[in-house]
Amino acid sequence: MFSRFKSKRIVPVIMLGAGIISLAFGVIAYQTASEDAHDYSRFLGMLAGFGSGIIAVAVFYMIRARVISPEKRKQQEIEQNDERNIALQRAALAVAAVAGMLMFAALAFAFTAMGYPMPSYICLGAMYLQVLVYLAALRVYKRRM
Secondary structure (H helix, E strand, O other): OHHHHHHHHHHHHHHHHHHHHHHHHHHHHHHHOOOOOHHHHHHHHHHHHHHHHHHHHHHHHHHHHHHOOHHHHHHHHHHHOOHHHHHHHHHHHHHHHHHHHHHHHHHHHHHHHHOOHHHHHHHHHHHHHHHHHHHHHHHHHHHHO
C-alpha cells in the first residue's frame, strides 16, 4: 500500500517536469523559428500552451495533496476503489470508447467529403489502432483472469 501511495505522489512531479519541458521547448523553438514558418510557429505555440496546462494541473494536484487532511484523503481513496465506482468508471470508459470510434468515423467521412484524403487516412488509422489496442487488452486480460 505504501508503494501505491508513493507512486501517486510522483505522478504530479512527472507531470510538472513534462510540462516544464514542453513549455520551454515551445518558447525557445518559437524564438528561433523563422518568420515564414507560420504552421510551425502555431504548433510551437500549442506546445507551449499544452505545457502550461500540464504545469497548472500538476501544481493543483500538489497543492490539493498538501491541503487535504490524511483522514479525508484515505476516505476518498476508499471511495475511489469501491467496486461500484470501479464499475461506473469502466462503463463510462466503454461509452467514451464507442463515442470516440463514432467520432473518428464521422471525421473520416467528413474529411473525404471535403476532399482531404490525408486527414481521413489518419482518422482511419486511429480507428484501427483503437481496435488493435482493444483486442490486445482483451487478450491480456483473458489470460490474467
